[in-house]
Amino acid sequence: MKVRQIIYAAKFEGSPKESDFKIVDEDLGDQLKENEFFYEAIYISCDPYVRLLSDSYIVGKTTIPGYQLAKVLESKNPKFPSDSILVMNVGWRTGGKSDGSDVWYDRTDIPKNVPMSAGVGIFAMTGLTAYYGVNYVLKPKAGDTILVSGSAGAVGTVVGQLAKGMGCRVIGSCGSMEKIKFVKSVGFDDAFNYKTESVAEGLKRLAPKGVDLYFDNVGGSFSSAVLESMNKGGRVACCGAVSSYNSKVPAQAPVIQGTMALNSLSLQGFNIFDDIPAYADEIYVALKQWAGEGKLKQHEYLTSGFESLPSTFIGMLRGKNFGKTIVNM
Numbered sequence: 001m002k003v004r005q006i007i008y009a010a011k012f013e014g015s016p017k018e019s020d021f022k023i024v025d026e027d028l029g030d031q032l033k034e035n036e037f038f039y040e041a042i043y044i045s046c047d048p049y050v051r052l053l054s055d056s057y058i059v060g061k062t063t064i065p066g067y068q069l070a071k072v073l074e075s076k077n078p079k080f081p082s083d084s085i086l087v088m089n090v091g092w093r094t095g096g097k098s099d100g101s102d103v104w105y106d107r108t109d110i111p112k113n114v115p116m117s118a119g120v121g122i123f124a125m126t127g128l129t130a131y132y133g134v135n136y137v138l139k140p141k142a143g144d145t146i147l148v149s150g151s152a153g154a155v156g157t158v159v160g161q162l163a164k165g166m167g168c169r170v171i172g173s174c175g176s177m178e179k180i181k182f183v184k185s186v187g188f189d190d191a192f193n194y195k196t197e198s199v200a201e202g203l204k205r206l207a208p209k210g211v212d213l214y215f216d217n218v219g220g221s222f223s224s225a226v227l228e229s230m231n232k233g234g235r236v237a238c239c240g241a242v243s244s245y246n247s248k249v250p251a252q253a254p255v256i257q258g259t260m261a262l263n264s265l266s267l268q269g270f271n272i273f274d275d276i277p278a279y280a281d282e283i284y285v286a287l288k289q290w291a292g293e294g295k296l297k298q299h300e301y302l303t304s305g306f307e308s309l310p311s312t313f314i315g316m317l318r319g320k321n322f323g324k325t326i327v328n329m
């Protein structure tokens, strides 16, 4: 089997460039040992953590990390027979040979009424992260006001739908007027453009009684400012800090501890690798139920072709995407 992968060709300086990536061919032969299988990528996910983790990559060697929805082509592994649909944590590659150790989730049972690309969106890292952050960290009750930063993105659009379905008033922040329209169409009550309106102004206008819960996708000075508008006992789910991932110099933000103490705020970080695995199965069942009832939809920004991965990734970090960024093979 012949496959292609994309490797880290030059160190990212600020925003990645297309020349930082290189496509490399690989011949895996045609023989399988016991428990091995060949798979082929169907959809590859584009994620901000690929930029966040880049200090650990080796130039000229590291395959760009990432996960994909893949189909098993031929198998000597009874657990993953031919035609299985798997979420594989194998990096940016068109396919490969596996012994099953890099299978993240088996998604052969994706409901027929949901697009298969949900296997890298609402039914994979994106949906699991959003669901965990909402239900296990923020624990909203009906009537709470929740702010979601990065609201028009992959995680943000799922958080908005979940919080709305739980009876919250859901406010978003995002980077353009088009995105405000988009998040309202997804179910948000309202949103403001953080590029043209300050956090204080936006929240005074859209959440005059204060914010009870904050799902934080962006971090930095934006998020420090949000704390000033939070109600006593407010909770923050710290999911990521995409506002700083492309920074050439370490990001700086105002000191938050005084505000946190005065208003009895709590902030909890969590991540897909350490905190969520123990709950992944029960969350998947819940996500399928939400999707089956039509209360959770996949909103996606889809591009085509393996070679478009670098430009799609660069564009996503700059805010080109509406919803989940996916490359269709």
Ligand code: NDP
Pocket (backbone or CB within 6 Å): 046, 047, 048, 049, 052, 125, 126, 129, 150, 151, 152, 153, 154, 155, 156, 173, 174, 175, 176, 179, 217, 218, 238, 239, 240, 241, 242, 243, 244, 270, 271, 272, 273, 316, 317, 318, 319, 320, 321, 323, 324, 325
């Ligand atoms: P998104 O789909 O939200 O894409 C990234 C978005 O970031 C862009 O669309 C852009 O939207 C926004 N952005 C870029 N620069 C800035 C900036 N300076 N300030 C504010 N927003 C900016 O990505 P994901 O939904 O996949 O990820 C969202 C967050 O969740 C990230 O921080 C990511 O690292 C984190 N995450 C964490 C996980 C965990 O386990 N904790 C798992 C998965 C994701 P705009 O046009 O609105 O600026």
